[in-house]
Amino acid sequence: xxxxxxxxxxxxxxxxxxxxxxxxxxxxxxxxxxxxxxxxxxxxxxxxxxxxxxxxxxxxxxxxxxxxxxxxxxxxxxxxxxxxxxxxxxxxxxxxx
Numbered sequence: 001x002x003x004x005x006x007x008x009x010x011x012x013x014x015x016x017x018x019x020x021x022x023x024x025x026x027x028x029x030x031x032x033x034x035x036x037x038x039x040x041x042x043x044x045x046x047x048x049x050x051x052x053x054x055x056x057x058x059x060x061x062x063x064x065x066x067x068x069x070x071x072x073x074x075x076x077x078x079x080x081x082x083x084x085x086x087x088x089x090x091x092x093x094x095x096x097x
Contacts, residue, residue: 006033008084010040016092018054023092025049031082037067038078040088054090061090 007030014025031043044051055062055074062074066089072080082088 007031008033008035008082008086010035010082011085011087012040012044012049012051013088014049014051014054014090016058016090018050018057018092023050023054035082036078037065037072037074037080037082037088040082041074051090054092058092061092065090 009028009030011028012025014023016023027049029040029043029047031040035043041051041055063071065072065074066087067077067080068087
């Protein structure tokens with residue numbers, strides 16, 4: 001229903017090591033219609049979701065962000081307008097043996 005009122009809902013999944021800690025975010029955010037990927041980062045930060053920190057602390061995430069299952073580098077797609085039901089994933093790789 002939110003989409004009908006001029007906004008969009010975007011599912012955000014952010015998991016993995018961020019600096020010295022572990023981040024586990026699985027939330028749907030309501031954004032104004034016309035919001036871009038850059039807007040999502042700003043709005044998420046305002047809601048206490050550390051997207052800017054994740055992108056700055058782990059720069060590979062800016063290149064491997066996934067939008068609806070497709071790789072979507074933030075630098076090249078920051079102005080991309082998000083649609084109702086979009087899914088954005090930032091998954092920090094794990095290492096080990």
